[in-house]
Amino acid sequence: MTLHPTPALLDSLYWITLVAVIVSSASAVLKAGFKQFDLFGVIIIAIATGLGGGSLRDMLLDREVFWIRDQMFFIASLGSAVAIFLLARLVVIPPKFFLIPDAAGLATFGVAGTLVSLMFDAPWLIASFMGVMTGTMGGIFRDVLCNTPPVVFQSPLYATVSWAGSLLFIGMLYLQLDVTLAATIAGLAIFVARLLALRFDINLPVFRFKEHRQ
Amino acid sequence: MTLHPTPALLDSLYWITLVAVIVSSASAVLKAGFKQFDLFGVIIIAIATGLGGGSLRDMLLDREVFWIRDQMFFIASLGSAVAIFLLARLVVIPPKFFLIPDAAGLATFGVAGTLVSLMFDAPWLIASFMGVMTGTMGGIFRDVLCNTPPVVFQSPLYATVSWAGSLLFIGMLYLQLDVTLAATIAGLAIFVARLLALRFDINLPVFRFKEHRQ
Amino acid sequence: MTLHPTPALLDSLYWITLVAVIVSSASAVLKAGFKQFDLFGVIIIAIATGLGGGSLRDMLLDREVFWIRDQMFFIASLGSAVAIFLLARLVVIPPKFFLIPDAAGLATFGVAGTLVSLMFDAPWLIASFMGVMTGTMGGIFRDVLCNTPPVVFQSPLYATVSWAGSLLFIGMLYLQLDVTLAATIAGLAIFVARLLALRFDINLPVFRFKEHRQ
Numbered sequence: 176m177t178l179h180p181t182p183a184l185l186d187s188l189y190w191i192t193l194v195a196v197i198v199s200s201a202s203a204v205l206k207a208g209f210k211q212f213d214l215f216g217v218i219i220i221a222i223a224t225g226l227g228g229g230s231l232r233d234m235l236l237d238r239e240v241f242w243i244r245d246q247m248f249f250i251a252s253l254g255s256a257v258a259i260f261l262l263a264r265l266v267v268i269p270p271k272f273f274l275i276p277d278a279a280g281l282a283t284f285g286v287a288g289t290l291v292s293l294m295f296d297a298p299w300l301i302a303s304f305m306g307v308m309t310g311t312m313g314g315i316f317r318d319v320l321c322n323t324p325p326v327v328f329q330s331p332l333y334a335t336v337s338w339a340g341s342l343l344f345i346g347m348l349y350l351q352l353d354v355t356l357a358a359t360i361a362g363l364a365i366f367v368a369r370l371l372a373l374r375f376d377i378n379l380p381v382f383r384f385k386e387h388r389q
Numbered sequence: 390m391t392l393h394p395t396p397a398l399l400d401s402l403y404w405i406t407l408v409a410v411i412v413s414s415a416s417a418v419l420k421a422g423f424k425q426f427d428l429f430g431v432i433i434i435a436i437a438t439g440l441g442g443g444s445l446r447d448m449l450l451d452r453e454v455f456w457i458r459d460q461m462f463f464i465a466s467l468g469s470a471v472a473i474f475l476l477a478r479l480v481v482i483p484p485k486f487f488l489i490p491d492a493a494g495l496a497t498f499g500v501a502g503t504l505v506s507l508m509f510d511a512p513w514l515i516a517s518f519m520g521v522m523t524g525t526m527g528g529i530f531r532d533v534l535c536n537t538p539p540v541v542f543q544s545p546l547y548a549t550v551s552w553a554g555s556l557l558f559i560g561m562l563y564l565q566l567d568v569t570l571a572a573t574i575a576g577l578a579i580f581v582a583r584l585l586a587l588r589f590d591i592n593l594p595v596f597r598f599k600e601h602r603q
Numbered sequence: 604m605t606l607h608p609t610p611a612l613l614d615s616l617y618w619i620t621l622v623a624v625i626v627s628s629a630s631a632v633l634k635a636g637f638k639q640f641d642l643f644g645v646i647i648i649a650i651a652t653g654l655g656g657g658s659l660r661d662m663l664l665d666r667e668v669f670w671i672r673d674q675m676f677f678i679a680s681l682g683s684a685v686a687i688f689l690l691a692r693l694v695v696i697p698p699k700f701f702l703i704p705d706a707a708g709l710a711t712f713g714v715a716g717t718l719v720s721l722m723f724d725a726p727w728l729i730a731s732f733m734g735v736m737t738g739t740m741g742g743i744f745r746d747v748l749c750n751t752p753p754v755v756f757q758s759p760l761y762a763t764v765s766w767a768g769s770l771l772f773i774g775m776l777y778l779q780l781d782v783t784l785a786a787t788i789a790g791l792a793i794f795v796a797r798l799l800a801l802r803f804d805i806n807l808p809v810f811r812f813k814e815h816r817q
Contacts, residue, residue: 215762298460334429512674548643
């Protein structure tokens with residue numbers, strides 16, 4: 176299934192991506208802010224988080240990287256970082272709060288990654304994985320740069336929810352649902368499922384090998 | 390020396406790459422399986438390991454990334470991961486066993502990386518390094534995501550054997566050997582040399598600076 | 604503002620990049636040399652450091668990666684690594700000495716990254732960030748591969764100085780200064796400012812959130 180890039184679809188993609196950049200950058204500031212970085216260090220981590228996953232997606236698809244020509248995305252990332260910085264001077268923000276914009280980034284970049292891959296003729300299985308990759312990679316960059324273990328491999332249902340959401344999105348498109356509507360439903364489903372998994376600590380069984388001595 | 394992409398050469402490349410993806414993904418599951426990841430976490434690490442080195446090669450050469458349009462490679466990576474997962478439920482696999490598919494991945498992706506670079510007009514020295522890079526990068530992604538020091542910098546003769554094998558491969562092509570034969574010889578040479586280095590713990594002298602106080 | 608790639612500009616870019624590759628590779632050997640890597644491990648880290656930041660820049664801009672066709676850059680990286688290796692056998696080099704070629708790499712790759720981005724029609728804000736990214740990314744690769752926290756997030760004024768230098772460079776180009784002159788001034792400014800920040804331990808205030816309990 177190939178999506179044709181109609182103006183309405185490109186418009187939806189633009190706004191989804193803008194939201195994704197803003198929330199991902201915010202998640203980065205909320206995490207990096209508890210480390211000993213200076214202001215520019217935090218801003219660079221915010222930009223790498225906000226623009227990194229989508230950049231990798233675009234390089235893999237050999238598509239123009241989304242933030243190079245249109246500087247709105249870069250400005251949104253920078254603005255989000257500075258706004259959270261100022262906010263955190265006024266209000267006490269608990270350390271775990273970064274998980275909320277992180278879940279929003281997983282949802283929005285997941286949908287955006289799937290959408291763009293379908294527009295570039297990727298088969299549906301590949302497109303669903305590109306959604307997972309786009310959704311999770313920014314957070315992986317953030318956590319590696321913050322020198323903490325990536326949340327994607329530790330936290331309940333992270334990759335699972337992202338993959339299921341991408342597949343749901345593709346299923347709805349296959350059933351001829353309107354793209355914007357399908358994107359909204361899939362995005363909300365990822366976001367809500369991830370927060371529920373966090374709230375009630377729902378986990379897949381941990382994958383562990385039989386040990387030698389037991 | 391430029392290689393012309395004949396159908397026979399592209400066919401060889403296809404099969405070498407498929408084997409490389411399968412063994413690299415298997416090495417990832419065998420390593421990640423001893424960590425506390427859930428099933429989808431392990432699968433994502435397997436895919437990053439199986440497809441990562443070749444993706445970086447293709448992006449550096451500005452070539453279409455090999456697994457985007459033809460989903461066979463992605464399916465092979467996924468299938469390999471699931472198969473090893475099921476196997477490890479039945480049989481006890483010692484932790485160090487991942488070094489065997491890892492050596493096979495080093496060999497096959499090393500040959501594939503060199504081959505593709507020569508097809509894209511890279512000079513021989515660059516092509517030999519692209520072989521090393523393609524062969525080692527999947528394992529670096531695997532180890533960074535598993536949060537362990539990359540095997541490439543710690544384990545006997547890893548990069549050495551890979552580089553020597555790439556140069557051997559290019560030498561045989563220069564002497565007009567058949568590409569498939571040369572690829573097989575070079576691949577086996579890397580694989581066997583790496584296992585021998587592991588078995589007999591053969592090391593290059595560690596490169597260490599003179600310390601201040603001595 | 605778009606820069607037109609005149610022969611003189613391309614010539615300047617060539618030499619700036621060559622210096623950047625040499626000093627960055629040297630910084631990597633000087634850092635990795637105090638770890639337990641074998642010779643080829645150190646060489647691979649040197650090449651990743653010397654070529655990595657510029658490779659990412661070129662992939663993001665969808666430009667031919669600078670070291671694939673012209674092997675001079677690869678040879679320079681390799682030669683620099685071997686030369687430092689030999690030197691370190693003869694002379695005792697203090698561990699912190701790597702910060703000097705590291706600062707030179709930050710300056711030269713910063714200027715080269717900004718320059719190339721402007722040639723590729725990137726808006727000035729994006730170009731300034733691409734300068735920071737190109738200048739810092741090699742060192743990030745080096746430090747991640749050496750398994751130490753990236754110097755960019757820890758060391759005085761690192762990103763700050765780089766960003767300010769890129770903006771200074773763009774400002775001088777806007778005022779119609781000769782490109783080679785502007786590049787030299789901006790590069791020296793970054794290098795000197797970084798060394799002064801190190802020498803006198805000048806820091807931005809560390810960005811830290813209010814903690815819960817205070």
